[in-house]
Amino acid sequence: MIPPAFDYVRPRTVEEAVRALADGGEDAKVLAGGQSLLPLMRLRMAFPQLLVDTGRIPGLRGSRMEGDTLVVGAMTTHHDVLRDALVRRHAGLLAAATATVADPAVRHRGTLGGSLAHADPAADLPAVVLALEGELVAVGPRGRRAIPARDFFTDYLETALAPDELLVEVRLPSTDGWGFHYEKFQRVAQAYAIVGVAALVRRDNGSIAEARVGLTNMGSTPLRAPTAEEALAGAGDAAAVKRAAGEAAEGTRPSRDTSASPEYRAHLARVLTGRAVLAAAGMG
Amino acid sequence: MTRISVKVDGTTYEDEVEPRLLLVHYLRDRLGLTGTPVGCDTSNCGACTVDLDGESVKSCSVLAVQADGCAVTTVQGLSTDGEWTGLQRAFHERHALQCGYCTPGMLMAARDLLKENPRPTADEVRHALEGNLCRCTGYQNIVRAVLAAASDEEVRA
Structure with missing residues (x-):
């Protein structure tokens, strides 16, 4: 099955990505790892006119601590989440759930941010970030904002993200010591x-x-x-x-x-x- | 059309492609590398698994434009001068195939496992291959072959 035709851009910065999304309007879609979006497009269940590939924007992968908060880049792949020492210590639940996502080849491409922004209620990571009481940080033309996970998921495959906003990171208060x-x-x-x-x-x-x-x-x-x-x-x-x-x-x-x-x-x-x-x- | 440069099995190709061209179709229809089959076309079966910059991926779920600047290894790039890898030999010796359609994907997924975990248990092999379906249900010999490749230094992938 072949996806419907679309235009493709691969921005080098978050700002470029946001501009491309704003220019593309409702018909633009972020391509993160593509493990949900591309199958949907192949089945002709999604018809974006423009894909904005954020997979190679530097700085959107990996993790760091800010005080007691673990910050994970939105483009961090499931595979990298699983092997991340900070994730395992401060958000062990995320690592445990990520290990059950799809299969190794899909985990090599699929990303944490992509899974959350796709907001499939049958996907594993949305409920995990909700339980971890995380915040999702989005960047758009109007600047940067943090959205609590409890306000982020609004309906089936729908989130609080505006079409021109890019999810850049996920902030998780440390649950080091919790079972x-x-x-x-x-x-x-x-x-x-x-x-x-x-x-x-x-x-x-x-x-x-x-x-x-x-x-x-x-x-x-x-x-x-x-x-x-x-x-x-x-x-x-x-x-x-x-x-x-x-x-x-x-x-x-x-x-x-x-x-x-x-x-x-x-x-x-x-x-x-x-x-x-x-x-x-x-x-x- | 988008210009891409991709190294496949050691050879660099420059091409103009439609953004919607899937990597698996690029490999098969443009480069003629039909060793990588299309199985389910729904991201489930793993028959089209290839190595993209050192990681196994389902090439039906990657766009050719996403592979721009990357190195792809297909099942056809595994052997050197016609000499099979240990993993390929183990598949042959243990008869780890029936119809053979899933074999390229099984080899690529097993190769990926052995790179990360050179001494897997049978259970770990089964988990690592959960994204690869064998419709002949010939899993027993596939698992045996992967374990054999892992246990023999000489035949190791």
């Missing part, structure tokens, strides 16, 4: 999650002091599970964790597709939350 686990339920290897659960746990004296639960594919955007999170605070054993995990689907409206009904997805959210939190808390 973490990403539990993914998929039909076959390499498939999208039917449901995924990202769990972060801070323990105190053997009990869960604070828990965060991010849900993949439980609605048109990634979600948190606030009722379960509240119920998990203070949980001291596996039975208490499983009881609290029973609240994980509260307030969600999961979709129906060939893989699962909404009821089955709700069931998965409860079971997987129990597993993910137990593993994150070291109680499994």
Whole structure:
């Protein structure tokens, strides 16, 4: 299958990229790693007139610390995220979830920023960044702004990014010392999650002091599970964790597709939350 | 049209290409390197896997213009003067193919694994090949061949 024709530019700086996006208007699209966009174009489900290839802009790859915040460049590939010592220490949940994304060849090309900006609710990393309470930094003609992850994902494949804004970095407050686990339920290897659960746990004296639960594919955007999170605070054993995990689907409206009904997805959210939190808390 | 310069299996090519030309079509239709097959055309099967600047990629999910200035190695660039690599020999000796359609992608993905992890376990081999489908379901011998290549210094890829 051959994608529809388009124009292609490969800017050398963020400013050039933003200008190209502004000139291209609604018909321009950022090409990051292309592992979601190019398949969609080949299936003729996306028809951008202009692709702005940001893959070679210097400075958009790699990680650094700013105080207690880990900053990861938007064009950092999944493969590089997995091997990044700072990511592993300060955002272990991100590394754990990234290891489950697609397959090695896709991880060589696909990028963290591309996955977040694509905002597929079945993708693993949006729920992870939501659970990590990250901020997404965008640059546009009107300057630079940081968007909290909870405001970034607005609908199915929709984000708070304007068409002329480029996602440049992801800022993640360090969760060094927290327990973490990403539990993914998929039909076959390499498939999208039917449901995924990202769990972060801070323990105190053997009990869960604070828990965060991010849900993949439980609605048109990634979600948190606030009722379960509240119920998990203070949980001291596996039975208490499983009881609290029973609240994980509260307030969600999961979709129906060939893989699962909404009821089955709700069931998965409860079971997987129990597993993910137990593993994150070291109680499994 | 966009001008590109790509080194493929050691030879540098200069070409004018449409931006929408996929790398796999560039290799097959422009350069005649049909050793890299198109399998699923949906990014799932990995048959079209090649090495792009040292990393395995699915060449159906990369534009030729994205490979501008890069070095590509296809399955046809693995042997030296007709001499197979250890990994290729291991595939041959262990009969790691049935119809053979997935073999170029399997070789390229396995080669990528062995570069990063020269002594993988069987489980690691299976995970590393999860993006490569064999519709004959001949996975047992493929995994055996990769393990054999890894365990034998002489035949190592």
